[in-house]
Amino acid sequence: MKKEINLQNVKGSYDYLPKEQIIRNYIQDTLKSVFESFGYKPLETPILCYYDLLAGKYDDSNDLLKEIYKLTDQGERNLGLRYDLTVPFAKCIAMQKELRLPFKRYEIGKVFRDGPVKTGRDREFLQCDVDVVGLEGAPIEAELINLWLTGYKALNIEVYIKYNSRNLLRGLIKEVSNNVTENSLPLFITVIDKMDKITKDELIDELIKYGMQEKEAVRLLDYLSWDLTKLETQFSNTTNEDLKQGLDELTKLKTILEQLNLSEHCIFSPSLARGQDYYTGNIFEVYAKNNELSCSLGGGGRYDKMITNFINNGSTYPAVGISFGLSTIFEILKSRATKEKTSLTNILIVPLGTTSEALKLANSIRALNKNVEVDLTGKKVGKSFEYADKEGIPFVIILGENEINEQKFKIKNMITKEETEVSFDNLTILNTLI
RNA sequence: GCGAAAUUGGUGAAGUGGUUAACACGCCAGAUUGUGGCUCUGGUAUGCAUGGGUUCGAUUCCCAUAUUUCGUCCCA
Numbered sequence: 001m002k003k004e005i006n007l008q009n010v011k012g013s014y015d016y017l018p019k020e021q022i023i024r025n026y027i028q029d030t031l032k033s034v035f036e037s038f039g040y041k042p043l044e045t046p047i048l049c050y051y052d053l054l055a056g057k058y059d060d061s062n063d064l065l066k067e068i069y070k071l072t073d074q075g076e077r078n079l080g081l082r083y084d085l086t087v088p089f090a091k092c093i094a095m096q097k098e099l100r101l102p103f104k105r106y107e108i109g110k111v112f113r114d115g116p117v118k119t120g121r122d123r124e125f126l127q128c129d130v131d132v133v134g135l136e137g138a139p140i141e142a143e144l145i146n147l148w149l150t151g152y153k154a155l156n157i158e159v160y161i162k163y164n165s166r167n168l169l170r171g172l173i174k175e176v177s178n179n180v181t182e183n184s185l186p187l188f189i190t191v192i193d194k195m196d197k198i199t200k201d202e203l204i205d206e207l208i209k210y211g212m213q214e215k216e217a218v219r220l221l222d223y224l225s226w227d228l229t230k231l232e233t234q235f236s237n238t239t240n241e242d243l244k245q246g247l248d249e250l251t252k253l254k255t256i257l258e259q260l261n262l263s264e265h266c267i268f269s270p271s272l273a274r275g276q277d278y279y280t281g282n283i284f285e286v287y288a289k290n291n292e293l294s295c296s297l298g299g300g301g302r303y304d305k306m307i308t309n310f311i312n313n314g315s316t317y318p319a320v321g322i323s324f325g326l327s328t329i330f331e332i333l334k335s336r337a338t339k340e341k342t343s344l345t346n347i348l349i350v351p352l353g354t355t356s357e358a359l360k361l362a363n364s365i366r367a368l369n370k371n372v373e374v375d376l377t378g379k380k381v382g383k384s385f386e387y388a389d390k391e392g393i394p395f396v397i398i399l400g401e402n403e404i405n406e407q408k409f410k411i412k413n414m415i416t417k418e419e420t421e422v423s424f425d426n427l428t429i430l431n432t433l434i
Numbered sequence: 435g436c437g438a439a440a441u442u443g444g445u446g447a448a449g450u451g452g453u454u455a456a457c458a459c460g461c462c463a464g465a466u467u468g469u470g471g472c473u474c475u476g477g478u479a480u481g482c483a484u485g486g487g488u489u490c491g492a493u494u495c496c497c498a499u500a501u502u503u504c505g506u507c508c509c510a
Contacts (some may be wrong), residue, residue, distance in 0.1 A: 115500090115509075275508095
């Protein structure tokens with residue numbers, strides 16, 4: 001009995017065919033080499049985790065819990081698929097008792113969320129995180145911003161970075177209003193995070209909804225339009241601890257960015273909030289220059305308490321990290337590379353009754369670090385050229401009896417149509433051609 | 435999750451309550467069996483998301499389900 005199988009991808013998951021996957025691999029390879037040039041080490045953590053580990057950080061009411069994929073194995077263990085790279089990272093740090101801090105790692109891997117699917121939000125997707133544990137202060141933050149800029153530059157994407165401090169936001173909110181509690185602070189920050197999406201009046205309405213008075217809301221919005229110097233002048237002698245710390249950490253970051261000549265790519269943006277409430281200090285977001293899409297390409301920030309609380313062994317684990325939005329990068333690169341055919345294969349060998357010789361020749365040429373494919377279809381030569389043309393393979397070798405007898409063959413350049421004679425005992429000449 | 439719209443071949447799509455589902459691209463094959471991108475010829479959906487229902491008859495009407503897109507909520 002044959003079962004009818006419904007040929008379908010799970011909602012929010014996709015097949016990436018070679019044409020797309022070549023671009024995706026290129027992005028990852030490029031970023032990896034940038035990360036490694038900064039001394040960041042690769043780390044891979046399991047996708048499959050104990051459910052309690054994934055859920056441990058949150059109370060039962062948290063919406064995120066609903067998005068964790070739950071599984072059971074044959075031993076009836078309660079498992080789940082990771083929904084981010086940070087939790088497995090924190091777990092890994094906690095398990096390595098001997099680990100020397102600071103620890104710098106990058107990880108590119110799939111994560112899973114059982115949530116609503118929409119553009120830019122899939123059930124299964126790649127995350128690319130770069131984090132440092134064990135370093136406080138602005139220098140490491142500046143280094144990560146530098147790494148961000150270098151990474152995007154390597155991909156030929158022009159970006160700028162917005163930065164702000166969570167402490168500054170907290171401080172300003174407390175400054176304008178006395179009825180704000182530690183519990184209601186995140187609510188206001190969430191509202192501020194919407195600043196670019198909704199109108200000023202709607203913003204004020206929402207702030208009032210959460211308990212702020214109208215004039216307080218107006219004053220807050222005014223502060224959020226100031227630049228750093230003006231804020232510093234205004235609050236130079238403040239006793240508001242959050243405000244003081246926020247201004248301090250921002251000034252230090254700004255100074256070092258200037259020293260590194262990065263300030264032209266970075267802009268202080270007091271309304272930047274970021275949705276997540278685990279951030280504790282400076283926060284950053286990347287945007288594409290001269291690009292109409294307003295969504296950010298990636299985000300990051302300092303989260304000093306997260307790993308500390310997670311591990312909870314008495315030590316403190318200050319941490320700062322950034323992430324690259326691989327799907328947005330992919331969209332940008334895909335829209336550029338429309339016409340160019342990109343084949344990873346350099347040479348196609350077409351055997352005419354010389355299969356084993358062709359396969360051996362392919363190996364010899366591969367030893368020169370070329371990508372070689374042998375056409376084993378047995379079709380007419382014309383078809384093989386058609387194939388090379390459609391795939392964008394730049395060179396073709398026809399290998400028949402004559403070539404074997406004379407111990408030399410012709411290699412044809414598909415673009416210039418030029419044919420070059422190469423003898424079997426002098427294959428290195430190919431290096432000058434390709 | 436909630437709301438709306440959509441769903442015809444590999445792709446873009448036209449179309450109709452009733453014998454052969456238009457067109458285009460792609461793909462496959464051929465145009466004197468060792469040379470491609472052009473051109474020409476032929477072949478490419480017993481089938482119109484899936485499951486029910488209405489009907490003499492449905493791809494075309496109705497219901498349910500799935501998926502997709504957009505909006506909204508949420509977003510560590």
